Amino acid sequence: DVVMTQTPLSSPVTLGQPASISCRSSQSLVHSDGNTYLSWFQQRPGQPPRLLIYKISNRFSGVPDRFSGSGAGTDFTLKITRVEAEDVGVYYCMQTTQFPWTFGQGTKVEIK
Amino acid sequence: EVQLAESGGGLVQPGGSLRLSCAASGFSFSTYWMHWVRQAPGKGLVWVSRINTDGSITTYGDSVKGRFTISRDNAKNTLYLQMNSLRAEDTAVYYCVRSSYSLPDYWGQGTLVTVSS
Numbered sequence: 001d002v003v004m005t006q007t008p009l010s011s012p013v014t015l016g017q018p019a020s021i022s023c024r025s026s027q028s029l030v031h032s033d034g035n036t037y038l039s040w041f042q043q044r045p046g047q048p049p050r051l052l053i054y055k056i057s058n059r060f061s062g063v064p065d066r067f068s069g070s071g072a073g074t075d076f077t078l079k080i081t082r083v084e085a086e087d088v089g090v091y092y093c094m095q096t097t098q099f100p101w102t103f104g105q106g107t108k109v110e111i112k
Numbered sequence: 113e114v115q116l117a118e119s120g121g122g123l124v125q126p127g128g129s130l131r132l133s134c135a136a137s138g139f140s141f142s143t144y145w146m147h148w149v150r151q152a153p154g155k156g157l158v159w160v161s162r163i164n165t166d167g168s169i170t171t172y173g174d175s176v177k178g179r180f181t182i183s184r185d186n187a188k189n190t191l192y193l194q195m196n197s198l199r200a201e202d203t204a205v206y207y208c209v210r211s212s213y214s215l216p217d218y219w220g221q222g223t224l225v226t227v228s229s
Binding site: 041055060 | 147156157158159162171173174207211214215216217218219220221222
């Protein structure tokens with residue numbers, strides 16, 4: 001199975017300041033079709049996960065442009081340019097290049 | 113609007129069975145692969161199972177293989193998860209997830225399964 005490792009596991013951030021989360025996979029996530037199926041999800045307290053970013057850097061419908069994704073191969077990053085109060089929650093990276101689909105451990109973003 | 117509504121969760125004793133349902137609406141259910149993902153209390157996300165559009169292909173995670181069965185009824189726009197031989201470690205919120213070209217794009221609100229004596 002592909003192991004997804006996120007850092008940090010906790011990220012206290014001041015409102016209006018940036019935040020960055022890293023995700024590393026144990027093997028390349030490049031699919032035989034040429035795509036890299038790496039997604040990012042936000043899970044607010046008491047809510048289901050919500051898709052933010054897919055295929056490394058594509059924002060899903062309705063996602064604010066303060067969220068961005070980057071990376072390649074085995075190293076990926078989610079950035080929030082200016083953290084707002086509604087961004088509090090746990091963020092997960094996920095690979096869907098191969099089965100079983102696997103997730104990172106989650107990074108808790110909280111306001112300082 | 114895409115909607116996925118899980119039901120069927122509850123308290124069950126170890127060794128017992130439970131069937132979860134997921135009612136889909138707002139999209140053409142029969143044209144999408146569907147999945148179950150679970151989350152133990154306070155823990156991370158774990159993919160459980162998937163099924164293709166007509167139900168002919170199913171896949172399971174190692175922790176549930178041989179105990180859980182995923183199925184679907186396209187006429188009823190409903191996804192199911194039959195869970196047998198339940199263990200304490202199966203305690204989790206179970207999410208129904210739609211996928212589009214390997215993208216898990218929409219998730220239900222989840223249903224809680226508690227396995228305890």
